[in-house]
Amino acid sequence: AQSVTQLGSHVSVSEGALVLLRCNYSSSVPPYLFWYVQYPNQGLQLLLKYTTGATLVKGINGFEAEFKKSETSFHLTKPSAHMSDAAEYFCAVTRMDSSYKLIFGSGTRLLVRP
């Protein structure tokens, strides 16, 4: 079975500071990994994804994540936080079968202080 753990339900950073949101996964087969962002009362928007190939993946809005198989991690980073980055972030895992069911972590709410 697959699962995702996001450490820290809330993360607070100052504007301009490094953003680091942690995600660890469990999967018995090579995973596909994703980060999604959700603004209040809206759906989820795909930030970035890892399927195969380069382990450092870049996404929208300056975010990137690195797939580390040995650590079973897929942490999300951004060098400099903006106020507009305040939102909830979800890490998700799926595997390559016909259903492509996404299994989500519990989410991390990012607060950005002026």
Next chain:
Amino acid sequence: SQTIHQWPATLVQPVGSPLSLECTVEGTSNPNLYWYRQAAGRGLQLLFYSVGIGQISSEVPQNLSASRPQDRQFILSSKKLLLSDSGFYLCAWSGGPEAFFGQGTRLTVV
């Protein structure tokens, strides 16, 4: 380009009343379709998914049901709502590993 429509955006329903939430996808054919629920302060729970017309898989036992009467239409229903059915419901589609989400429906059962 592909788009996904989900309605209504908000809904307040009394306990015991029926429910019907609709989701449609445009610009693609034979998508996988999903219903997720997001309870307050919690992550997303997969309720149902469908890989084709009339093919529905349920992930958790519950008071809800789903149907896919057409290739790009996915409906979430209940005959009698419970207070515990309150939450934020999200429809999604995929044609590959990543999924794309609708704007969600905020359901409050009173």
